[in-house]
Amino acid sequence: MTTAPQPTVTEAVDDYLKAIFELAEEGGRASTASIARKLEIAPASVTGMLRKLAEQDPPWIAYEKHRGAVLTDRGRQRALEIIRHHRLIESYLHHTLGYSWDEVHDEAEKLEHAISEQFEERIAEALGDPQSDPHGHPIPRKDGSMPERNEIGMLELEVGAGALISRVSDRDPELLRYFSRLGVRPGVRLELVERSPFDGPLLVRLDGATELTALGNKICREIHVSPDGPTEEP
Amino acid sequence: MTTAPQPTVTEAVDDYLKAIFELAEEGGRASTASIARKLEIAPASVTGMLRKLAEQDPPWIAYEKHRGAVLTDRGRQRALEIIRHHRLIESYLHHTLGYSWDEVHDEAEKLEHAISEQFEERIAEALGDPQSDPHGHPIPRKDGSMPERNEIGMLELEVGAGALISRVSDRDPELLRYFSRLGVRPGVRLELVERSPFDGPLLVRLDGATELTALGNKICREIHVSPDGPTEEP
DNA sequence: GCTCCTATTTAGGTATGCCTAAATGGCTGC
DNA sequence: GCAGCCATTTAGGCATACCTAAATAGGAGC
DSSP states (O other): OOOOOOOOOOHHHHHHHHHHHHHHHTTSOBOHHHHHHHHTSOHHHHHHHHHHHHHSSSOSEEEOTTSOEEEOHHHHHHHHHHHHHHHHHHHHHHHTSOOOTTTHHHHHHHHTTTOOHHHHHHHHHHHTOOSBOTTOOBOOOTTSOOOOOOOEEGGGOOTTOEEEEEEEOOSOHHHHHHHHHHTOOTTOEEEEEEEOTTTOOEEEEETTOSSOEEEOHHHHTTEEEESSSOOOOO | OOOOOOOOOOHHHHHHHHHHHHHHHTTSOBOHHHHHHHHTSOHHHHHHHHHHHHHSSSOSEEEOTTSOEEEOHHHHHHHHHHHHHHHHHHHHHHHTSOOOTTTHHHHHHHHTTTOOHHHHHHHHHHHTSOSBOTTOOBOOOTTSOOOOOOOEEGGGOOTTOEEEEEEEOOSOHHHHHHHHHHTOOTTOEEEEEEEOTTTOOEEEEETTOSSOEEEOHHHHTTEEEESSSOOOOO
16 A cells, blocks of 8 residues: 655646646657756656656656656646746736846746746736737646647748748747847748758848848747738737 | 855745844844744754854854854845845735735745846836835845834834834734724824723824724734834835 | 667665754753 | 753754666667
């Protein structure tokens, strides 16, 4: 008769659930190694934690040795709650406290664990229930649903096609400052004019400008666009 | 040659420093038992932590066995920083996010550890560098100085004297709601009309009202007043 | 089917910060 | 000056969440 551990929610648990959710979004199961990379900890530490998360009652994840982790409904619900916190905080810092969009991520990373439901409600209200954060990432609703949108990776856009920038990656402040300088931000219209060969840069016309902008292939992986319809302005 | 431990600042360290500061303010050295009571942990745990805080290099406190703890300059500086965080956050929650004054303490208790210097600066600016929080407690300045004020305990007021309420205790939400109902809050003028015998209630006239208000003796310990001059409105 | 290589797990260890129970110190009253 | 009491410290443990080093599993290529 083994003991049935209680489902304690520590900061570490939240970080794991968020990481697993984001990895799953990017495609498939979250492997031990990928979680370790994302959280910047040793793979061995991840194994131990995954075992614990799966053994909680009720469990946060389903875990099989050598096969990585998948969130349970409960785990996904919790992950979405944290992501909602994070993105609402980012929006609040940007719109109300004058943070630039390259400054919000780190601050939100700390605050997302500390705020109450009341705080969440108040800032959501103050912002008018936004659907996306300053980088264009969708904000999960209170009920756990996600604003659906029709978006593709920048690299999948066809030459000659127009699109609205829907979101950019929020991880690297330096990249965000570069995007700022270029005028690349969610809501901006662009047209893919030319695709250089050998995975070279994409030449795009931003917001009807006369000049073209070259976007390196690697950087384009950090940009998503809505190919046809209008998208939400953040 | 023993090792010289680094001065790590964890949440627990901050909580201890804040507790010791507040106990010292209320009079003299902070004893092991009083810290344990304030932090709601066992006295034995406090002993171990005090030893560690004193052994850090540079030390946060001076500690002698059986004689309690006193903050070093460095420790006091850190304590004031945390208290500034706490009181600015309380003010922000109250004035900007519509929290009532009995709701702010618990939220601030969590956020004070999570915010950056930038966040502190932004909310201080948004509030116009306030000198006191919603309960009337003075907010330490960035340089570590405290707004000086001329205040005494409510119980020390003389019969017939007028005064401005300068601050009330922030710990007990229920007490704060009671104060709200009575109209007891910082900045309100009162006059001590009568002091009941045997440590009975104080009868006061609040804000020029016609009716008198009875304030129990115990509750009066949670109220401070400025006997002569005007005080800062929070 | 076997060999490698890499991903993963196991084993054992560390630091933090809390706990309880038992030992000791310091002070007060007689 | 000593008895007794309360505050405090000591000793030994526990949970969390990380680490490194060594063992093992799975899958690709031959």
